[in-house]
Amino acid sequence: MSPAETRPLVEIKDIRKSFGPLEVLKGISMDVAQGDVVAIIGRSGSGKSTLLRTINGLETFDSGSISVDGTPVIGGEKELKALRRKVGMVFQQFNLFPHLTAAENVALAPKVVLGAGAKEQAETAREMLEKVGLGDKLGNYPSQLSGGQQQRVAIARALAMHPKVLLCDEITSALDPELVNEVLRVVETLAKDGMTLILVTHEMRFARDVGSKLVFMHHGKVHEEGDPKTLFAKPGTPELAQFVGSIG
Amino acid sequence: MADFSFWVIFSNLLLAARWTVLLSLIAFISGGLVGVVLLFLRTSGVKALAWFVRIYVEVFQGTPLLMQLFLLFFGVALFGIELSPWAAAALALTLWTSAFLVEIWRGCVESVPKGQWEASSSLALNYVEQMRYVILPQALRIAVAPTVGFSVQVIKGTALASIIGFVEVTKAGTMLNNATFRPFLVYSLVALIYFALCFPLSMLAKKLEGRLNVAR
Structure with a gap:
C-alpha cells in the first residue's frame, strides 16, 4: 500500500x-x-x-x-x-428543499455543482432513492412524506454527490x-x-x-x-x- | 373661452393617465431589477456590500421622495447635467422603489429557515447557486403579496413627478383646473383614476396573501 x-x-x-x-x-x-x-x-x-x-x-x-x-x-x-x-451531511431536521420533489432534491447538487444532464440527473435520483427504499416516491414533495421517508430522501440527496x-x-x-x-x-x-x-x-x-x-x-x-x-x-x-x- | 365639458376633462385626464401608468411600470420594473442586485449584495455576507445597501436604503427611505426628485432635477443641473422631467422622474422613482423592494425582499429571504442554507452549503452549492435554486424560489412565494401591495405606493408616488413638470394625471388635473376653475370635479376625477389603478392591485395583494396562508 x-x-x-x-x-x-x-x-x-x-x-x-x-x-x-x-x-x-x-x-x-x-x-x-x-x-x-x-x-x-x-x-x-x-x-x-x-x-x-x-x-x-x-x-x-x-x-x-x-x-x-x-x-x-x-x-x-x-x-x-x-x-x-x-463530505456529505444529513441533519436532524432533514432540511429537504420543500419546493422540490424527492427526485429533484436528490438531483439538484449533481445538476448545479457537477453539471449533470437531464438524463443523468434522472438516473442518479432513481438510483439513490432506490438505495434508501424510496424508488416509488420520486415525484413526491417533502410535505407528502413521513419524517422517516424525508430523512431517507435527505440521505439519498447526500449520497448523490458520492461523498x-x-x-x-x-x-x-x-x-x-x-x-x-x-x-x-x-x-x-x-x-x-x-x-x-x-x-x-x-x-x-x-x-x-x-x-x-x-x-x-x-x-x-x-x-x-x-x-x-x-x-x-x-x-x-x-x-x-x-x-x-x-x-x- | 373654450367650453370644457365633463367629457373633455375626463378624456384628457385619461390620456394623461397613460403616462402615470407608464412611469409606474418603468419605476416598478427597473426598481425591481435594481432591487434584485441590491438584495444579492445585502444578503451576500460580505460586510462592506451589506453596509453599502443599508446606507442606500436609509437614505432613500429616510428622505422625502419629493426631495429626491428635486435633487435629481434641479440639483444635478447645477453640475451641467440636464435631465428631462421624464428621466429625472424615472430615475428618482427607480431608486426610491428599489430601496423599499430590497427591504421587503430581504425580509422574505431571511424568513427561509437557516437549515436550507446549511443543507445547500453542504451540497457544495455556492452563494449564487443557493439563492438561485434554493432560497429565492421559497422567498418568492412569500414576497409576491407584499410586492404587489407596494406597487400601489409606486403608482401614488408618481403624482410627485407633476411638480417637476412631468405631465401625468395629477399635472394634467392641475392644468385642467387652471383652465376650468372646477377643482372639485377635476380632482375628484383624478382621485378616481388613481383609485381605479390602485384598488385592483390592493385586492390582488390581499387575495395572494390569503392563498399563501391556505397553502401553508
Missing part, C-alpha cells in the same frame, strides 16, 4: 473553538480511516455537534487543523466547495419512535457497503452494534474512545459509565 492510502481519511488535529468566553472544543484530535463508522456520543453541550459541523466547514474553528482526503478545511469559498464535494465521508447529525432525534428504525436500517446498509460514517447519535444500541469506533465527548474534550462493544460493556471512566447508565 502506498503511504497515501494508509493515511486516515479524516484527520482532526487539536481543534479549538470558543463561542465568546465559552470554549466548546478544547483541543480535539481524531483520525477516521476509510470505512470507519464512528459514533460520537455525549451529553448535550459536550461539543459533539459543533465538532461534526467543523468537518464540512459549517462551523469555523479557532485553531488546529482538519483535512478530509487530503483537502484541508479552510475558509475560502473555492476550498469549501472542493471539501463539500467530498467520501457522510456526517450524520442526530438524524433520528426528530423522528417519531416508530420511524427511527427505517432510517437506522438505511445507515446500517451504508456502513456494510463500506461508506465512511461519522455519526452524532443518541441511539446507543446502534452505536454499539454498527459502530466500529466510539467517541465519548465530555466538556469539549474526547473523554474516552475505543471499540464500542468493549466501552459499553466496561466504561473506562466514571463519566462514561454514568452517561451510559443514564441513557439506559
Whole structure:
C-alpha cells in the first residue's frame, strides 16, 4: 500500500473553538480511516455537534487543523466547495428543499455543482432513492412524506454527490419512535457497503452494534474512545459509565 | 373661452393617465431589477456590500421622495447635467422603489429557515447557486403579496413627478383646473383614476396573501 492510502481519511488535529468566553472544543484530535463508522456520543453541550459541523466547514474553528482526503478545511469559498464535494451531511431536521420533489432534491447538487444532464440527473435520483427504499416516491414533495421517508430522501440527496465521508447529525432525534428504525436500517446498509460514517447519535444500541469506533465527548474534550462493544460493556471512566447508565 | 365639458376633462385626464401608468411600470420594473442586485449584495455576507445597501436604503427611505426628485432635477443641473422631467422622474422613482423592494425582499429571504442554507452549503452549492435554486424560489412565494401591495405606493408616488413638470394625471388635473376653475370635479376625477389603478392591485395583494396562508 502506498503511504497515501494508509493515511486516515479524516484527520482532526487539536481543534479549538470558543463561542465568546465559552470554549466548546478544547483541543480535539481524531483520525477516521476509510470505512470507519464512528459514533460520537455525549451529553448535550459536550461539543459533539459543533465538532461534526467543523468537518464540512459549517462551523469555523479557532485553531488546529482538519483535512478530509487530503483537502484541508479552510475558509475560502473555492476550498469549501472542493471539501463539500467530498463530505456529505444529513441533519436532524432533514432540511429537504420543500419546493422540490424527492427526485429533484436528490438531483439538484449533481445538476448545479457537477453539471449533470437531464438524463443523468434522472438516473442518479432513481438510483439513490432506490438505495434508501424510496424508488416509488420520486415525484413526491417533502410535505407528502413521513419524517422517516424525508430523512431517507435527505440521505439519498447526500449520497448523490458520492461523498467520501457522510456526517450524520442526530438524524433520528426528530423522528417519531416508530420511524427511527427505517432510517437506522438505511445507515446500517451504508456502513456494510463500506461508506465512511461519522455519526452524532443518541441511539446507543446502534452505536454499539454498527459502530466500529466510539467517541465519548465530555466538556469539549474526547473523554474516552475505543471499540464500542468493549466501552459499553466496561466504561473506562466514571463519566462514561454514568452517561451510559443514564441513557439506559 | 373654450367650453370644457365633463367629457373633455375626463378624456384628457385619461390620456394623461397613460403616462402615470407608464412611469409606474418603468419605476416598478427597473426598481425591481435594481432591487434584485441590491438584495444579492445585502444578503451576500460580505460586510462592506451589506453596509453599502443599508446606507442606500436609509437614505432613500429616510428622505422625502419629493426631495429626491428635486435633487435629481434641479440639483444635478447645477453640475451641467440636464435631465428631462421624464428621466429625472424615472430615475428618482427607480431608486426610491428599489430601496423599499430590497427591504421587503430581504425580509422574505431571511424568513427561509437557516437549515436550507446549511443543507445547500453542504451540497457544495455556492452563494449564487443557493439563492438561485434554493432560497429565492421559497422567498418568492412569500414576497409576491407584499410586492404587489407596494406597487400601489409606486403608482401614488408618481403624482410627485407633476411638480417637476412631468405631465401625468395629477399635472394634467392641475392644468385642467387652471383652465376650468372646477377643482372639485377635476380632482375628484383624478382621485378616481388613481383609485381605479390602485384598488385592483390592493385586492390582488390581499387575495395572494390569503392563498399563501391556505397553502401553508
